Amino acid sequence: MRRVIVMAVVRREVLEIMRNRLLVLSIVIPPVVLVLTPLLLGGLAGLAASVEPLPPEFIARVIATRPDWAGFSVAELVSAYSLQQFLALFLILPAYVPLSIATFSIVGEKQARSLEAVLAAPIKTSELLGGKTLSAIVPGMATSWLAYAVLVILAGTVIGPRLAGVLLDPSWLAGVFLLGPAVGLVSCVAGIIVSSRVNDPRVAQQIGGLIIIPLASIAVIQALGGFLFGAPQYVLAAIVTTIVGIAGLRVAARLFGRETILTRWR
Amino acid sequence: MTDAAIRIEGLGRRFGDLWAVRGVNLELRQGEVFGLLGPNGAGKTTTVRMLTSLIGPSEGHAWIDGLEVTADADAVRARIGILTETPGLYDRLTATQNLDYFAQLHQLAPSVRAERIEHFMRLFELWDRRHDLAGAFSKGMKQKLAIARALIHEPSVVFLDEPTAALDPEAAFVVREAIASLRGAGRTIVLCTHNLDEAERLCDRIGFMRGELLRVGSPSELRGGNGSNGTGGGHGGGWTLRVRLVDDPGADVLAAVGALAGISEVAALDGRAAGGETGLSCRLTDLRRDAPEVVRAVVGAGGRVLGVEEHGRTLEDVYFDVMGRRPSSDGAVSADIATSDLGGPMAPTGAA
Numbered sequence: 001m002r003r004v005i006v007m008a009v010v011r012r013e014v015l016e017i018m019r020n021r022l023l024v025l026s027i028v029i030p031p032v033v034l035v036l037t038p039l040l041l042g043g044l045a046g047l048a049a050s051v052e053p054l055p056p057e058f059i060a061r062v063i064a065t066r067p068d069w070a071g072f073s074v075a076e077l078v079s080a081y082s083l084q085q086f087l088a089l090f091l092i093l094p095a096y097v098p099l100s101i102a103t104f105s106i107v108g109e110k111q112a113r114s115l116e117a118v119l120a121a122p123i124k125t126s127e128l129l130g131g132k133t134l135s136a137i138v139p140g141m142a143t144s145w146l147a148y149a150v151l152v153i154l155a156g157t158v159i160g161p162r163l164a165g166v167l168l169d170p171s172w173l174a175g176v177f178l179l180g181p182a183v184g185l186v187s188c189v190a191g192i193i194v195s196s197r198v199n200d201p202r203v204a205q206q207i208g209g210l211i212i213i214p215l216a217s218i219a220v221i222q223a224l225g226g227f228l229f230g231a232p233q234y235v236l237a238a239i240v241t242t243i244v245g246i247a248g249l250r251v252a253a254r255l256f257g258r259e260t261i262l263t264r265w266r
Numbered sequence: 267m268t269d270a271a272i273r274i275e276g277l278g279r280r281f282g283d284l285w286a287v288r289g290v291n292l293e294l295r296q297g298e299v300f301g302l303l304g305p306n307g308a309g310k311t312t313t314v315r316m317l318t319s320l321i322g323p324s325e326g327h328a329w330i331d332g333l334e335v336t337a338d339a340d341a342v343r344a345r346i347g348i349l350t351e352t353p354g355l356y357d358r359l360t361a362t363q364n365l366d367y368f369a370q371l372h373q374l375a376p377s378v379r380a381e382r383i384e385h386f387m388r389l390f391e392l393w394d395r396r397h398d399l400a401g402a403f404s405k406g407m408k409q410k411l412a413i414a415r416a417l418i419h420e421p422s423v424v425f426l427d428e429p430t431a432a433l434d435p436e437a438a439f440v441v442r443e444a445i446a447s448l449r450g451a452g453r454t455i456v457l458c459t460h461n462l463d464e465a466e467r468l469c470d471r472i473g474f475m476r477g478e479l480l481r482v483g484s485p486s487e488l489r490g491g492n493g494s495n496g497t498g499g500g501h502g503g504g505w506t507l508r509v510r511l512v513d514d515p516g517a518d519v520l521a522a523v524g525a526l527a528g529i530s531e532v533a534a535l536d537g538r539a540a541g542g543e544t545g546l547s548c549r550l551t552d553l554r555r556d557a558p559e560v561v562r563a564v565v566g567a568g569g570r571v572l573g574v575e576e577h578g579r580t581l582e583d584v585y586f587d588v589m590g591r592r593p594s595s596d597g598a599v600s601a602d603i604a605t606s607d608l609g610g611p612m613a614p615t616g617a618a
Contacts, residue, residue, distance in 0.1 A: 008370035
């Protein structure tokens with residue numbers, strides 16, 4: 001794989017992304033929502049807990065899961081618990097952004113019928129796939145990590161350094177920096193596979209968006225069970241997700257053959 | 267191995283049980299403009315895709331500049347340029363960015379890229395719009411930009427698939443002019459088109475295709491009823507030559523012409539049917555070879571020549587002849603027109 005060719009693909013993809021207002025909005029808006037919502041809801045949950053006391057068994061169960069929170073007041077404990085739920089939802093960012101970019105990129109090329117001229121140039125399909133994958137994953141990860149940094153900084157200012165520390169514990173670090181990229185890879189691969197079969201980026205995103213269900217279910221399971229996944233579970237999830245992503249990449253690479261694109265992609 | 271720009275031997279491609287193209291044999295010399303004509307689904311695009319290493323053949327071989335299209339696919343792609351059926355530009359990139367992307371894929375140095383982009387944009391009169399988004403271009407401008415894209419790496423062989431399809435007459439004219447300028451630059455060009463007039467004006471040779479290469483020849487050869495199917499087989503047909511004379515041709519003039527080899531159907535013009543003109547008409551098989559001989563024989567036998575006109579079949583006649591069917595005015599298709607006589611003396615077959 002020649003780096004100069006891959007980077008040419010990446011540069012073109014980035015130029016196109018920057019000029020697609022709808023796509024830019026779909027990249028910019030979710031991080032804003034996912035930064036502001038945890039702070040707002042975390043603060044409100046703490047406020048609500050100070051008005052209406054929580055069942056002691058719930059408090060005991062949470063502290064059993066997270067002994068480092070034993071020194072928190074009830075309001076802080078509820079805020080910390082709420083913030084922790086958002087880790088799972090925060091993983092939606094590296095899932096959603098690469099999915100949007102990959103689907104727009106491939107379906108866009110199908111609609112413009114630009115792939116035939118590209119494939120007639122001396123570019124390997126692995127270089128084209130590599131460039132497209134990179135240009136989908138990198139903005140997703142950059143957005144995700146930037147949003148995380150902003151969240152940590154704002155949390156320190158808005159809800160105080162004690163609670164902001166929750167966002168820096170190993171589960172968040174494993175989630176954001178290990179599981180996040182793995183989710184980004186799977187999401188991008190899903191975008192490529194689905195896009196090869198449909199001609200409308202919105203349809204591709206709706207189908208590819210199913211990847212968000214397992215992420216949302218983490219939050220639901222935690223909320224219903226009254227417990228929290230820790231760093232080991234996130235690391236394990238990252239390993240499994242990476243394996244799924246690599247397997248999916250092989251499928252995507254097969255779909256990205258010259259003949260397949262020209263004769264079967266419709 | 268010859269120094270042919272393109273050599274094709276028994277090329278075929280099957281999709282499932284269906285052969286899209288089969289048994290194509292052809293050789294194109296360097297700098298030749300070759301037109302590939304045929305109805306939709308005739309296999310033109312499939313053939314071009316095989317020659318550009320986009321899809322592999324199911325049987326046979328092809329070489330571009332001596333490089334086999336399957337074994338040396340990357341090297342072949344570096345030597346060819348293609349204008350696809352639709353321009354396939356990136357509408358959100360400027361004209362310059364579109365060209366620069368493809369120049370990068372061909373690994374041209376930055377200085378060479380800048381130089382070539384300026385050269386081709388000036389050639390196709392796009393330089394003033396170089397910073398505009400391709401999406402804002404008219405169809406003709408898009409087509410010109412796509413041709414510039416196909417040429418940015420100075421390929422030795424260029425494939426142009428329907429370059430003037432869906433263009434208004436003005437845009438089509440501009441694109442044809444651009445192709446003519448490529449021809450002047452000595453590039454080998456394969457032109458897929460439905461436009462017979464365009465093929466006749468631009469191409470050195472034309473190949474009629476429907477699943478296989480049915481007939482190949484220069485426009486003049488084809489209209490004259492010559493040409494081959496790539497394996498050397500000729501076909502009947504010919505030209506009608508009408509020689510206008512000051513007086514009615516005498517028996518000695520008609521005899522002199524009739525004695526020439528390759529000349530048939532020698533007859534004096536029917537003065538009433540010919541608008542009062544006097545002279546003779548005859549059938550030729552090779553216009554370039556036979557017409558001067560006819561004139562020489564007429565003059566030698568004492569005939570005083572006022573003028574000479576040749577009448578051949580139009581390329582459209584030849585096309586329907588080769589394809590074996592001609593649509594009627596009500597849309598129906600009449601088969602086996604090849605057996606009908608469209609080229610009798612003074613038949614209204616159009617001027618050559």
